[in-house]
Amino acid sequence: MAHVIDRRRNGGNESAVNRARFLRRYNEQIRRAVRDILADRSMKDVEQGGNVRVPRKDISEPVFRHGSGGDREIVSPGNRDFVKGDRIPRPQRGVGSDSKAGTGESEDDFVFALSRDEFLQIFFDDLELPRLERDVLLGSDEQKMVRAGYTTAGAPNNLAIVRTMCNALARRIALRTPLRRRLDMVAQELTRALEQNRPECEVTALLQRVALLQRRLQKVPFLDDFDLRYRNLITVPAPTARAVMFCLMDVSASMDESKKDLAKRFFTLLYLFLTRKYEHVELVFIRHTGDAEEVDEQAFFHDTRSGGTVVLSALQLMAAIMHARYSSGWNIYGAQASDGDVFGADGGKSRSFLAEQILPLTRYFAYLETADPSGSRVSPLWVEYQQVNAAPGSFAMRRVAQRGEVYPVFRELFRAHARLSTP
Amino acid sequence: MSFISAGAEWDFDLIESYERAIGKCAAAYGLDTYPNQIEIISSEQMLVAYAGVGLPVGYPHWTYGKEFIRNEQAYRKGYQALAYEIVINSNPCVAYLMDENTMTMQALVIAHACFGHNSFFKGNYLFQQWTEADAIIDYLVFARRYVMGCEEQYGQAEVEAVLDACHALSRHGVDRFKRPQPLSAKNQRAREDARRVHEQHHFDDLWRTVPGRGPTTSIGTRRDFPAEPEENLLYFIEKHSPKLAPWQRELVRIVRKIAQYFYPQVHTKLMNEGWATFWHYHLINRLYDERLVNDAFMLEFLQSHTNVVRQPGFDQRGFGNINPYAMGFAMFQDLKRICADPTPEDRRWFPEIAGTDWRKTLDFAMRNFKDESFIGQFLSPKLMRDFRFFAIADHEAETELFVDSIHDESGYRRLRKLLCQQYARETYVPDVQVVRYERDGDRSLTLRHFQHGGRPLEINEAEEVMKHLAQLWGFTVRLEAVGATGKVNTVLECAG
Numbered sequence: 062m063a064h065v066i067d068r069r070r071n072g073g074n075e076s077a078v079n080r081a082r083f084l085r086r087y088n089e090q091i092r093r094a095v096r097d098i099l100a101d102r103s104m105k106d107v108e109q110g111g112n113v114r115v116p117r118k119d120i121s122e123p124v125f126r127h128g129s130g131g132d133r134e135i136v137s138p139g140n141r142d143f144v145k146g147d148r149i150p151r152p153q154r155g156v157g158s159d160s161k162a163g164t165g166e167s168e169d170d171f172v173f174a175l176s177r178d179e180f181l182q183i184f185f186d187d188l189e190l191p192r193l194e195r196d197v198l199l200g201s202d203e204q205k206m207v208r209a210g211y212t213t214a215g216a217p218n219n220l221a222i223v224r225t226m227c228n229a230l231a232r233r234i235a236l237r238t239p240l241r242r243r244l245d246m247v248a249q250e251l252t253r254a255l256e257q258n259r260p261e262c263e264v265t266a267l268l269q270r271v272a273l274l275q276r277r278l279q280k281v282p283f284l285d286d287f288d289l290r291y292r293n294l295i296t297v298p299a300p301t302a303r304a305v306m307f308c309l310m311d312v313s314a315s316m317d318e319s320k321k322d323l324a325k326r327f328f329t330l331l332y333l334f335l336t337r338k339y340e341h342v343e344l345v346f347i348r349h350t351g352d353a354e355e356v357d358e359q360a361f362f363h364d365t366r367s368g369g370t371v372v373l374s375a376l377q378l379m380a381a382i383m384h385a386r387y388s389s390g391w392n393i394y395g396a397q398a399s400d401g402d403v404f405g406a407d408g409g410k411s412r413s414f415l416a417e418q419i420l421p422l423t424r425y426f427a428y429l430e431t432a433d434p435s436g437s438r439v440s441p442l443w444v445e446y447q448q449v450n451a452a453p454g455s456f457a458m459r460r461v462a463q464r465g466e467v468y469p470v471f472r473e474l475f476r477a478h479a480r481l482s483t484p
Numbered sequence: 485m486s487f488i489s490a491g492a493e494w495d496f497d498l499i500e501s502y503e504r505a506i507g508k509c510a511a512a513y514g515l516d517t518y519p520n521q522i523e524i525i526s527s528e529q530m531l532v533a534y535a536g537v538g539l540p541v542g543y544p545h546w547t548y549g550k551e552f553i554r555n556e557q558a559y560r561k562g563y564q565a566l567a568y569e570i571v572i573n574s575n576p577c578v579a580y581l582m583d584e585n586t587m588t589m590q591a592l593v594i595a596h597a598c599f600g601h602n603s604f605f606k607g608n609y610l611f612q613q614w615t616e617a618d619a620i621i622d623y624l625v626f627a628r629r630y631v632m633g634c635e636e637q638y639g640q641a642e643v644e645a646v647l648d649a650c651h652a653l654s655r656h657g658v659d660r661f662k663r664p665q666p667l668s669a670k671n672q673r674a675r676e677d678a679r680r681v682h683e684q685h686h687f688d689d690l691w692r693t694v695p696g697r698g699p700t701t702s703i704g705t706r707r708d709f710p711a712e713p714e715e716n717l718l719y720f721i722e723k724h725s726p727k728l729a730p731w732q733r734e735l736v737r738i739v740r741k742i743a744q745y746f747y748p749q750v751h752t753k754l755m756n757e758g759w760a761t762f763w764h765y766h767l768i769n770r771l772y773d774e775r776l777v778n779d780a781f782m783l784e785f786l787q788s789h790t791n792v793v794r795q796p797g798f799d800q801r802g803f804g805n806i807n808p809y810a811m812g813f814a815m816f817q818d819l820k821r822i823c824a825d826p827t828p829e830d831r832r833w834f835p836e837i838a839g840t841d842w843r844k845t846l847d848f849a850m851r852n853f854k855d856e857s858f859i860g861q862f863l864s865p866k867l868m869r870d871f872r873f874f875a876i877a878d879h880e881a882e883t884e885l886f887v888d889s890i891h892d893e894s895g896y897r898r899l900r901k902l903l904c905q906q907y908a909r910e911t912y913v914p915d916v917q918v919v920r921y922e923r924d925g926d927r928s929l930t931l932r933h934f935q936h937g938g939r940p941l942e943i944n945e946a947e948e949v950m951k952h953l954a955q956l957w958g959f960t961v962r963l964e965a966v967g968a969t970g971k972v973n974t975v976l977e978c979a980g
Contacts, residue, residue: 063503063520063598064576065496068529069583076532076552083549086644122547123652123948125914131939132879133911134888136903138806139797140874145895147887149876173553 084179090115095175095183096468114170185334188475190342191425191454193302193392205299208292215291229288236281244274304392304424305343306335307379310361311399313350313370320431324398325362326467327429331396332358334475345382349375355382372403372411372442380418395419395426401440412445420451427474428458435462487778488771494587499524502591503598509770510599514843515763517602518617519576522594524583530570531555533580538570540578541624543631543738545647571597573605573749575617588784591777595767600760607851608755610748614658620745627738634731646732649952650718650739655913657718657740658747713917713932717953718743720918726927727958727980736956754855754907758812762820762846765789765813795871811871815858818867819846829865855907863903865896875902880938910936919964928960929953933975935967947976954978 084091094113175183211221251267308328312321335342346361347353350368353375379395387393403411420426430443446458459470488505489498499522510517525533535552536542568589572578579597581590605611635643650657714720718740722733749756768785771777777785795810796803822830823842831838837845849862868891875888875898888902889895905911920930931953933941946963954961959980966972 063500063507063522065499065503065522066524067496068523068580069526071529076528076535076549078544079535079546079549079552081549082544082546082640082644083553086546120550122648123945123952124655125916125933125946125949126942127912127914127939128942130880131935132877132881132937133939134875134877134902134905136806136873136875136899136906137798138795138871138873139799139803140872140890141797141799143874143887143890145887145889145892149885149887151878151883151885171550171554173557 084175087115087120088183090119091175092183092186095180112172112174114172117171120171181333181337185338188334188472189338190304190335190392190394190475193304193424204296206294207297209295210293211290212293213287213290215293219291219294221290221292224290225284225288228290229284232285232288233281233283237278240274240278240281244271244278247271247274302339302392303341303343303390304339304394305345305387306331307345307347307382307393307395308332308361309375309379309395309397309399310346310348311350311370311372311375311397312348312366312368313400313402314367315370315402316367316400316431319434320400323431323461323464323467324429326464327398327461327471328396329362330468330471334471345379347375347378347382349378353378370399370403371407372399373407373414376411376414376419380414383419383422393423395423396429397427398429398431399442400432401430401442403440403442403445408441408445411442412449415446416449416451420449420456424455426451426456428456429470429474430458430460432460432462486775487781488776489587489781490778492586492588492784494585494590496524498587499581499590499594502587503594505771505776506591506595506599506767509767509774510603510763512770513763513766514847515599515603516606517577517599518574518606520598520602521576521578522598523578523580525580526583527559530567530580530582531559533570534567538572539624539742540572540621541628543628543647544635545631545644545651547651569593569597571601572620573601573611573615573617573745574620577602577605577617586784588781589788591771591781592764592768592785592788595764596760599767600763601756603763604752604756604759604850607847608748608752608854609852610752610854614748615745623741627742630734630738634735638731643735645955646735647739649956650736652949652952653717653721653956654739654743656916657716657743659716659719659744660909709921709923710918713919715915715917716740717916717918717931720921721953721956724921725957728956732956748854751854751856751907751909754806754808754812754815755850755853755858756812757808758814758816759850761789761793761809761813762816797872814867814870815862816846816849818864819849819862822864827866833864834862856904856909859900859907860904863900865891868896868899873899873903875899914939914941916963926960927958928962929957930962930964932972933963933965935965938967940965941975943975947978950976950978954980 091113094115211224247267247270251264251271254264254267308331310324310328316324332344335344344358346356346358348356348361348364348366349371350366351371351374353371355378356364375397383393415426428446430440432438432440443458443460449456457474459474461467461470488501503520503522531552533540534555535548542548568582568585570580572580577598579593579602581593585593605617611617631643631647710720718736721728722736722740725733725736728736768777768782772782793807793810793813795807819837820842822834822838823840823845826834826838849858853861872891874890875895876885877888878885889898891899915934915936916931917934918929919932922928941963950961950963957980961978961980962974963976964972965975
């Protein structure tokens, strides 16, 4: 008689461990493949996750096997018109010199799908917000449970069995030892009494005492209420890092489609990175032409609008919002993207406003300039910003001209523990 | 009698009824089996089982992740269908059935795996001698715990390095001729403890102070070690590696023991599948004869069965190699025919079995042979004609390939011999053995590849393997090759 067992519900994810190990083991190759993908894909696709291609030879496991050469005979089925002694020209690579040929092993690449999470994980694996400080207690409502010794009351699932058993054992020893000692004495006396043929009543009394003591010994319980100990858990406020990122984008007329695309790619990366890696990061989207306005995500990434350029307006709006909403207990970050085409005094004013009003309050400010694909021309804003004299690691500026450069520059700007400074 | 089932849907009661009905037929044919344990799994779980080379419990390692991803990808895209079942050589015999199968398929699989493979596992001499059905699951659980324990203690990277190296050599972890020790981690450890205690008891520091006669071995009298070449590379490393820590030795042992568990499967693929196919064919037909299954069931069964035993010719689409199901099934059918209804040719070729009781003869064949010897003993001229076998010779000295022999009167014996060789281990696993360990010198290890037919190793891959070996050994390792002329060349050297 067979046992029939339904295993379909067990262990849905038995392969997860080994899969994770495979990804870790070939981290280098996979990362390279993932980064190659970004160069020619739109951000939307990146968010979907997707196929990764790793050269098969990089991940093969070697064994001793036969190479080509030497003598061998191969028996195959399906002869139609060969007879003994027929000669056949040798195919280029020798028939069957690779015994695996035909089983599909000859593919060059190992292709597999990464989930969205794995994809982004690899994307942002060693990036973080620079100089982030964890502010304890500052308005944080995060709580976490920590162990804090033992208590005598609690829920059964928190029962500390070892501790309880220690108590029970100690109690049993303490209560039983004197009883045992007396029992021994009485028992000895009883033996003597029997040997010396003492009177019946005396023996009966002793027997009764033995019985009484034995009863009392038995009554010492194995486990008593006051042996019970429970693991004590208390809640403490968890340190959290609160951060806000200001995204400042220039959407003026001089930003043509390709430049806007570069800027949007950059901010999309930033957005994905922050929402994925940090739970408590707020995002403020500011776009500006001649004047600045705060917009929501949807408008920021998808609205088309254009006009003149006043960078200062955006910086001023950022400062205003900072003071109004994020005045204390926040890590403040800023990222600005622009083509740097400013007129007249705007550049100089923006520089001094940034240096005096904003940088002292922010942890890190990054400026991304979307340059012309051809361009080695230095923009007025770039020239101004180069003169910003900020604390090391708190201000960085980079230029991108090609789609493919966005991701490397982004990595550079947010590399973990990197020392950043103005070039 | 009425039909057991009518539709394509299966349920647990039906599976049990079929198992009982097929079990009755099997008993009538005298099949001796382990008790069955049938487990229903999903396709995802089947993929997991695939990745773990069919073992129900495995230690964690990236290579299984890779296999899983590869199979999953192939399966999702429809390049590859999943097997209908996986069966494990254990006692009780565990068979995994996929929940996507129809009732007919489940019945076929029960007949194939739970009675065909099962009786083969229980009866065949290789399985009896090289594996222990009672102990394997426990051993796998032990292995998994041990590997995970090591990871905790020494780090994943350390463990992975050892396992990677062992996997590269796992095909060389089998004693082909010695009966291996019974699988018991407990006994092994008990032995080691006893030895340690003995050493402690007999340690006497005084002996060190007694004026001795100097070193007893001089260069001249030093004997080669090992005295005989050792083909079990992993065993040799486990026992003699100068540098491995005890836990690393145990890991080597685990890989070796698991490789050994698979050894019989590799060498009886054709027989095992042939036997199981032969029996599912007979058992299901008997169900039909007893009017327990209906015509629709039978048609679906026959369609699957003929798919399984299809053998495309070498020049046809879908030709992989010789299909073990097709050839195994054909050979057992042919054996039955020779016994029951021999032709004069059969009487000439197989005088000792022609006309005997087919059940006894098949049972004898199943118990006492492996693929290589089975073909050597029982491949009949009729079957060679049916399969239209021919042999192509690929010789290095010749500029062209030539047809060595075909299925005709002059070629039968030669063809059978060549086919037999094709299933010999040396054909696909190069014969590499330990020939020298400089115990008293630089501790280097020398392997020798005994070439068959002058076939060399794939050199780039061999170099990678040697690097793994050097890492396990800790000192210089060398690879020599010796061909038909007996001349020994050093092929590779890898510093430890």
